[in-house]
């Protein structure tokens with residue numbers, strides 16, 4: 001049988017034989033990427049993201065599944081004076097057929113990741129998250145009753161709800177910040193039966209998010225000229241670039257990559273700063289001085305990743321360079337105005353990050369960085385939380401363990417081993 005895809009190391013260009021690896025075995029500082037044998041994008045009859053199963057690194061769909069939706073808003077187009085503005089919405093907005101019940105595009109990553117791990121032997125993913133990612137994996141676990149390990153800062157526990165009672169979540173609440181959660185997560189990922197989820201290095205995650213670009217191209221019939229998104233890690237933007245490259249190769253959607261227009265939230269804008277200098281390295285003292293203080297001031301905390309896959313081969317710097325990209329630093333005030341604009345025109349409550357992306361589009365229009373007749377895709381990466389609360393009963397997840405970051409973790413690892421015996 002011809003395999004559906006191969007994995008290639010972007011930096012070394014070699015095929016990676018073990019498709020379960022998150023990086024190549026030659027030590028290249030590089031992402032690995034899927035290469036689908038099917039160069040034409042064939043649509044399936046499945047719903048949500050599995051309509052694009054042909055270009056997802058899984059064999060079977062994990063259903064039911066929501067997906068990104070692409071539509072136009074005459075009100076927003078008119079307000080901005082744009083003739084070809086498309087919106088991609090990843091969240092909950094039933095009137096628009098948007099059914100991601102965790103409210104963000106993290107669900108596009110979680111679903112193929114869970115499915116792929118199952119297909120590759122059933123290891124349990126360990127996810128360290130401060131918010132939307134943890135919730136997406138929690139929801140998927142509740143829905144398909146597969147085990148996950150989630151490590152979050154204790155203060156984020158109230159944000160970790162699901163729309164069905166969860167039965168197979170080992171939740172660890174750490175009395176510390178996101179970085180402390182990552183440290184504890186690393187310990188737990190080494191427990192036999194578990195694997196680190198992998199973040200940007202995980203091809204299932206990127207190809208899941210790539211469906212935003214696929215859905216837009218299929219809906220509008222072409223690759224957009226410009227793509228707008230707010231970035232924290234940049235994984236979603238890398239995914240959009242990779243999906244656009246596949247569409248180029250398909251040949252039916254145009255012959256030019258979209259220009260990436262990516263936004264961060266002032267005052268925390270490390271990638272804006274590094275890209276302004278056209279520098280591949282992020283220098284903490286230069287690009288994110290006083291990081292903790294700045295992180296405390298933004299309206300969208302999902303955009304505050306301190307260790308993004310920017311420098312790595314195949315990462316965000318390469319994506320910006322390949323597409324002649326722009327980066328925007330958006331202050332909270334502009335974000336708040338954009339949030340109101342989306343509510344008034346599109347008719348949904350956007351995630352703060354989606355408001356930041358919209359503010360970048362407003363700036364690009366005002367500064368003539370884009371033309372009024374250009375084909376534009378605005379990625380509203382989350383929203384509809386108010387409707388989710390109306391339409392669903394939300395279940396919070398109780399922690400299996402609460403710990404300090406400096407506590408020894410042997411007992412916790414043993415507790416997890418025991419838990420796996422019952423849930424694995």
Ligand SMILES: *Cc1c(COP(=O)(O)O)cnc(C)c1O
Nearest residue numbers: 231232233234235236353381382
């Ligand atoms: C995580 C997130 C982002 C940023 O995505 P990255 O892939 O980390 O750049 C944007 N919007 C929402 C709603 C998110 O949850």
